[in-house]
Amino acid sequence: MTDHDDTTGRDVSAYDATEFDATECDATECDATERDAADEVTVIGGGLAGMTAAWALSSLGLPVRLLEAAPDLGGKAGSRRIDGRTEDHGVHIFPAFYRNTLRLIDDLGLTGSLRPTHKFHQIRPGLLGGAPRKATATSVAEGLLFLYGVIDLLAQDYTTRDESLHDFLRTRRYLTEETVADIEHFFIASTAAESRAASAAEFRGSIAAFLRRPGRIRMPRGDLQHWLIDPFQRRLEATGVKVHTGYELTAVTTSGHRLHSLTLRTPAHTTTEHVTGHVVLAVPHGRVTDLGPELTGALRPAQGIRELNSRPLxxxxxxxxxxxxxxxxxxxxxxxxxxxxxxxxxxxxxxxxxxxxxxxxxxxxxxxxxxxxxxxxxxxxxxxxxxxxxxxxxxxxxxxxxxHLAAPYFTPGPGTERLRPHSTTALTNLHLAGDFCAAPPGMTGMEGAVRSGLSAAESVRRVLRPHLPPVRIDTIPTVRPGTARLVRAALAPLVAAARTQAGPRPRRRRA
Ligand SMILES: Cc1cc2nc3c(=O)[nH]c(=O)nc-3n(C[C@H](O)[C@H](O)[C@H](O)COP(=O)(O)OP(=O)(O)OC[C@H]3O[C@@H](n4cnc5c(N)ncnc54)[C@H](O)[C@@H]3O)c2cc1C
Incomplete structure (x- = not known):
């Protein structure tokens, strides 16, 4: 793949399916029945990552079955019937820089399910009756300092290092205490992670992506199940994907360099089946870890997944x-x-x-x-x-x-980029997907999930359909630290003047 990372200029193939030796049953050596079985791909986990993988694999002409533990597909981007109402797992927004997600929605013919929003409001407490009060405009000086802070973040080169968002913000002595607290609050509200647990490199990545791909944020016209997940499932089934809900993966075994067996529990029975084809595992990272060290040891990097954290949102x-x-x-x-x-x-x-x-x-x-x-x-x-x-x-x-205490949301912590697993694993017939998988900085949430599904499909393609073109994975153009440094230097004199007008400086809080 020749794509380039949005923020660092690195070759992003580092985040996607990496080349590996296909030492498994080579299709040319098998008879026709074995070849068919070896071609079948089982996707486990029917959230956005698994659904995307199933869609991309089916588009490659591969037979696919999709197994999901819950009664419905969608995972965190879906809904459940609760007290007779369809309730989203949580309200979702689709920024313009979600290139893979928006392209997928377009490919599915579902662009009409989303509509652009024109504004985002921030309101403060304290107004009795009448209209909620909008946040007072910060002074020109504080506005300039805030903008300078964004440029300063973009000027950081996090290629080989990372720090917490807390450490970045609290060492920017030109920012005011109020501005720092507000940025931290904004981050927690959208990710559930306090700033000490959040990666500055990831935050930089999402800001860079947002700046390089500006545009209206979109939101669904109704609940996610009816407007996104159900029609997506119908499209999958129309292309031949066999969808089975109520199938929970409870255990796996490995043998040599292969995933050997899957134990699946349904409400009626538990069965263990021999794996003949390929498996895309698209369940949350905590569920992958539950499958044991033999499996997590086969991920790349080995065991890194055990150190990832998610928090309830x-x-x-x-x-x-x-x-x-x-x-x-x-x-x-x-x-x-x-x-x-x-x-x-x-x-x-x-x-x-x-x-x-x-x-x-x-x-x-x-x-x-x-x-x-x-x-x-x-x-x-x-x-x-x-x-x-x-x-x-x-x-x-x-x-x-x-x-959602039992279904936490993944936000990368400082330095976790090197721990996030790749789609391709050391087991030649196992591939990984999920919003926690390796991705360029800033790509989490739905875009992370969709991207990982495409990457897992690409990992499978390299083995089963090497003659076909690579699965398309879009990236966002780069905001290079050097460019941001030039802008930062140009603004420095103005910032020194603005600092004399602004409020108290940020305090470094004790850990
Ligand atoms: C309240 C809330 C609001 C959010 N808002 C946004 C937003 O505005 N924008 C955004 O980009 N993201 C948002 N997200 C995050 C986004 O929903 C997720 O990042 C994304 O949907 C994750 O997709 P996934 O497929 O990786 O994982 P999941 O959605 O967790 O899917 C995993 C699937 O695997 C299934 N599964 C688990 N274990 C097994 C097993 N053993 N066997 C079989 N199946 C199994 C699960 O049932 C689930 O369906 C929000 C999340 C929450 C909680």
Whole structure:
């Protein structure tokens, strides 16, 4: 592959399927039946990564079956029926730099399922009645310092090093305490990771991607199941992919350089089957680790996956009896909210709603884990009321609270880039996908998942269909540190003047 990394200029084939020796049953040596069996690909895990892998593999003309433990496909990008309603795992947005995700959606003929949003709001607490107050514009001086901070981050060369977002921010002595706290809050609200647990290199990567691929953020026109996952599943089945839900992988064995057997549990029985073809494992990293050191030792890098971390990112959906006045229709961040809440009133965006329906994402949901759910909801509703003063508990007709403690969200920590596993493994018939897999900095979430699915398909193609062209994987153009350094140097005199006007400097907090 000849793509280039968006931020460092490195050859991104380093993140994707790497060449390896195909020492398994060579197709030319097998008879026709063995060849068919050797060609079959079993994808385990029906989230976006697994669905994408199945789609790309099927497009290569390979027979594919997709096994998913849950009753429905979609994983974290899907929905569940709860109390008779379809509830998203959490409200999702699609930035313009999600090139692989948006291309996949286009290939599926589902571009119409998304619509662009025009604004993003940040509101502060404290306004009684009437419209929520917008965040006051920071002074020109503080605005300039913030911009300088972004350029300073882009000027960092993280090719061979990384640091925490906390360490980067707290050592920028020109930033104000308030600006640092606000950036940290923004990060927690979207990833559940406190700044000490977040990689500055990854944050740099997502900012670079955002700047190089600006454009409107898109959001689904309705719940993810109906607008994305169900039609995706129908397209998969139409191309011949056999989808089986309720199949959970519980154990594997290996033999030499091959994955040897899979133990699958369904509600009715548990079976162990011999692996004749290829397997794409597309389950969360914690589930991969549960399969044991023999398997994690075959990943590249070996055992690195055991050091990855994920954190719960919760969802609270409030159905109100009326339409709250003055509430913006676009995404809102509650600036400084103790549990790091962002929300969208899907009642104004999705068909079939006459009243307000608040879909909130809760970044610091783990802090409520010790409380019974009703108490946790009460805490969050009180917090919402400080920002949305028109909201009263009597307005709430129905609550759906999903803290997702058992389905955490992956955000790369400082230095974890070198630990994220590649699609190609040391087992010649095992390939890996998932949002935690190796990717250029800044590519996580849905884009990370889709990208990894394509990379796993490419890994399989190299063995089974080497004569076909590589699976397409798009990247974002580079923001080189050197360019950012030039801009930083040019702005330095202005920044020195602006610093004299701005608020207190950031304090380094104790660990
Ligand atoms: C509240 C919330 C909001 C989010 N918002 C955004 C957003 O706005 N933008 C964005 O880009 N990302 C967002 N994300 C993240 C995004 O949803 C995920 O990164 C992405 O969907 C992960 O896809 P995946 O296929 O890698 O993993 P998953 O979605 O976790 O899929 C893995 C699948 O494997 C199945 N599985 C697990 N174990 C087994 C087993 N043993 N056998 C068989 N199957 C198994 C699971 O049931 C699941 O379906 C959000 C996440 C959350 C929690």
């Amino acid at each position: 919760g969802a609270l959906h409030l159905y109100l009896r009326r339409r709250l006045p003055h509430l913006p229709a676009e995404h809102i961040r509650l600036v400084g909210s103790p549990h790091a809440i962002t929300l969208l009133d899907v009642g104004q965006n999705w068909a079939g709603h006459r009243t307000t329906v608040l879909n909130c994402v809760v970044g610091r949901v783990e802090r409520l884990a010790h409380l019974p759910e009703a108490e946790a909801v009460a805490v969050l509703v009180e917090e919402l009321r400080t920002y949305l003063p028109g909201l009263s508990p009597d307005d709430i007709e129905h609550v759906c609270y999903q803290p």
